[in-house]
Amino acid sequence: MRFSAEKLSIPDQRMKPFIDTEEIWNLINNTKPERQRVRDVIAKSLDKQRLTLVETAVLINAVGTDLSDEIKQGACELKQRVYGNRIVLFAPLYVGNKCINNCEYCGFRASNADAIRKTLSDNEIIQEVEALEDCGQKRLILVYGEHPDYSPEYIAHTVKLVYGVRKGHGEIRRVNINAAPLDIEGFRIVGESGIGTYQVFQETYHPEAYKWYHLGGKKKDYEWRLTALDRAQEAGIDDVGIGALFGLYDWRFEVLGLVRHTNHLEACYNVGPHTISFPRIKDAVSLNLDKKYETSDDDFKKLVAILRLAVPYTGLILTAREAPDVRREVMQYGVSQIDGGTKLELGSYSDSKNEEQNLNREQFKISDPRSLAEVIDELLANDYLPSFCTSCYRMGRTGEHFMEFSVPGFIKKFCTPNAILTLSEYICDYAKGETVEKGWKVIEKNLEKLEPAIAGSTREKIEKMKKGERDLHF
Ligand code: SAM
Ligand code: SF4
Numbered sequence: 001m002r003f004s005a006e007k008l009s010i011p012d013q014r015m016k017p018f019i020d021t022e023e024i025w026n027l028i029n030n031t032k033p034e035r036q037r038v039r040d041v042i043a044k045s046l047d048k049q050r051l052t053l054v055e056t057a058v059l060i061n062a063v064g065t066d067l068s069d070e071i072k073q074g075a076c077e078l079k080q081r082v083y084g085n086r087i088v089l090f091a092p093l094y095v096g097n098k099c100i101n102n103c104e105y106c107g108f109r110a111s112n113a114d115a116i117r118k119t120l121s122d123n124e125i126i127q128e129v130e131a132l133e134d135c136g137q138k139r140l141i142l143v144y145g146e147h148p149d150y151s152p153e154y155i156a157h158t159v160k161l162v163y164g165v166r167k168g169h170g171e172i173r174r175v176n177i178n179a180a181p182l183d184i185e186g187f188r189i190v191g192e193s194g195i196g197t198y199q200v201f202q203e204t205y206h207p208e209a210y211k212w213y214h215l216g217g218k219k220k221d222y223e224w225r226l227t228a229l230d231r232a233q234e235a236g237i238d239d240v241g242i243g244a245l246f247g248l249y250d251w252r253f254e255v256l257g258l259v260r261h262t263n264h265l266e267a268c269y270n271v272g273p274h275t276i277s278f279p280r281i282k283d284a285v286s287l288n289l290d291k292k293y294e295t296s297d298d299d300f301k302k303l304v305a306i307l308r309l310a311v312p313y314t315g316l317i318l319t320a321r322e323a324p325d326v327r328r329e330v331m332q333y334g335v336s337q338i339d340g341g342t343k344l345e346l347g348s349y350s351d352s353k354n355e356e357q358n359l360n361r362e363q364f365k366i367s368d369p370r371s372l373a374e375v376i377d378e379l380l381a382n383d384y385l386p387s388f389c390t391s392c393y394r395m396g397r398t399g400e401h402f403m404e405f406s407v408p409g410f411i412k413k414f415c416t417p418n419a420i421l422t423l424s425e426y427i428c429d430y431a432k433g434e435t436v437e438k439g440w441k442v443i444e445k446n447l448e449k450l451e452p453a454i455a456g457s458t459r460e461k462i463e464k465m466k467k468g469e470r471d472l473h474f
Contacts, residue, residue: 006052008260012267015230017223019205024256027053033062042074045309048082056259056310060252063302072333075305079334082312084411085446086385086419088337089372090139090176091132092319094346095120095158097363099145101217103203105245107284107363108145110217114285118346119149125158126165131350133170135341135372136430138388138422140172141199143363146180146218155179156193163194169429169470173390176241180218181228187235196393197274200228201243205257209249226261233269239393240265241317243277246295246303255303259310275315275337276307282321284364301330308334320368327368328382341372373435376426380438385446387419388426391473412450417458418473420446424462425470 010020031054041055051059059071096119097108107115120128132140142158144150159175176197177190190198204210207222214220229240242261244254258276266272280295281287295303300322307316318327318335320342327338343349344362368375379386391397391414420443427439443462447455461472 006054006263008053008263012264014268015227015234017226018264019207019226019257019260021206021208024053024205024253024260027057027256028060028250028252031057031061033058033065033067035067038062038067038070042070042309045312046074046078046081048078048312050312051259051310053256053259053263056256056306059306059309060255063299063306068302071302071309072305075308075333078308078312079332083334083336084385084416085383086387086415087331087335087379088139088315088387088389089137089340089376090141090174090337091135091137091339091341091372092141092143092178092344093125093128093132093162093349094143094344094363095125096147096150097145097346098147098149099217100148101146101219102215103219104213104215105248105281105284105287105289105364107287112285120347122161124347124350125161127350128347129162129165129172130167130170132341133165133167133172134430136170136376136388136426137341137372138172139174139176139196139390141176141178141197144177144179150179152182152186152189155190159190159193159195169425171471173388173471174393178241181225182231184231184235187232187237191232191235191237195237195239196390197239197241198229198232198237199241199243199275199277200225200232201245201277201279202226202257202261203245204248204254205244205261206249206253213248229265229273230268233265233271238269238271239274241275241277242273243279243317245279245281246300247281247289247293249293251293251295251299251303255306255310258307262311262314272311272314275317276311277317277319278304278307279319279321282364282367285362287364297326300326301333304330304335305333320366321364323367324370324378328378331384338375340370340375342366342368373430373432376431377435377438380435380442383442383445385416385419385442386423386426387415388422389415389418389473391418395473413454414474416446416450417454420458421461421465421472421474424465425472428465 009023010018041058098117099108102109162172162175174196177195178199210222232240262272315336317337319339376386
């Protein structure tokens with residue numbers, strides 16, 4: 001894989017800030033999107049090379065011109081070439097909404113007196129996980145407010161608890177985390193519990209704007225947050241996720257901030273983020289935000305396409321914050337993971353009663369409330385290959401995201417067969433009605449594209465699965 005170095009005013013150093021506001025604004029204000037240049041940049045990306053900050057700025061500045069469509073087409077093409085039609089599915093599980101911070105945009109902020117504060121008990125976590133397993137979920141992301149109750153030891157405890165819950169054929173095979181930044185020792189404790197990815201979103205990469213929204217609590221320290229994933233790396237967590245909350249500041253700045261963060265991690269740790277998230281602000285209880293930086297649907301679609309082209313090998317996560325029609329379109333531009341069957345109210349996977357009370361337990365409103373079954377059915381209808389694969393990480397193929405793309409034939413040897421096997425397992429255990437037929441058809445189509453020997457051993461495993469064996473993978 002080729003990383004592109006460029007001269008930056010702040011050189012990358014471990015655990016040191018790396019955002020230079022002036023530099024980023026200079027790039028936005030002074031990079032010209034000449035037609036040939038834009039096309040060359042798209043071609044470089046289609047050659048599976050990472051884009052520099054300057055090249056990303058070229059694409060950003062082409063937005064609004066007739067070249068926008070070429071950017072989107074380039075992203076579609078790259079997605080097909082790099083990822084094919086696989087889409088990995090997951091669900092978030094909110095563990096607790098106590099919070100010492102006052103993020104202006106969040107329903108969990110300390111000053112929101114209407115929020116009903118709750119931390120799930122161990123028993124409630126078990127019930128939630130059982131309910132998620134009953135739908136066929138295999139990958140979760142646990143979400144926590146920032147509070148002394150949610151210590152590294154507590155987070156590690158909940159991770160182990162979730163891995164231990166088995167119902168029928170159900171089990172959670174990968175637990176990711178979205179929680180506050182920790183110190184190195186804290187990351188080590190959480191890392192040792194066997195997590196997949198640790199996500200921390202910077203919210204906004206612009207230091208001044210960051211201050212507007214984070215007035216109190218620990219989160220007001222921009223640099224502590226900016227260097228969070230450096231500390232995770234120092235603690236041995238090499239699988240990290242970054243993100244920006246779109247709507248807090250100029251979307252163009254945030255896209256360059258995300259790329260700059262990626263460059264930083266690559267420069268210091270030789271491994272970029274596993275995933276990038278790009279949530280847009282959604283309505284939350286008593287939210288009163290200035291709409292100045294609201295990101296339109298149009299800009300949102302373009303920014304996802306630009307991110308895809310800028311970092312061809314980084315997973316892109318699109319959540320149920322977005323409505324089904326936006327998700328449908330944006331997915332083509334290179335999204336690799338989506339959530340399905342998402343519920344944000346604490347305790348609502350196992351208990352959907354008492355909606356009114358639950359409203360005050362939500363962090364924000366989602367726009368895609370469809371069940372996992374509905375999401376999968378639509379993916380199959382659109383020829384995607386839904387996947388619950390967790391194989392590499394459990395087989396000790398570490399740095400799997402890197403291998404996925406750098407080892408010749410890796411996707412055809414491991415990713416596609418494992419996607420097929422996890423989908424087969426889902427069909428055997430959870431699919432109903434027409435989804436069953438649609439699912440087997442998509443599986444057959446994908447098997448036909450594999451090399452005969454690999455297709456043969458995948459078929460053998462499917463037959464074993466039909467006879468009752470589970471968790472078969474390569
Ligand atoms: N408390 C931890 C933190 O702040 O990093 C982790 C959990 S927080 C619940 C997860 C993410 O939700 C935040 O990083 C933020 O980007 C996002 N978020 C907060 N309020 C939101 C809103 N109103 N709409 C959309 N996303 C929001
Ligand atoms: Fe707390 Fe996180 Fe919400 Fe901020 S975004 S108020 S830290 S839960």
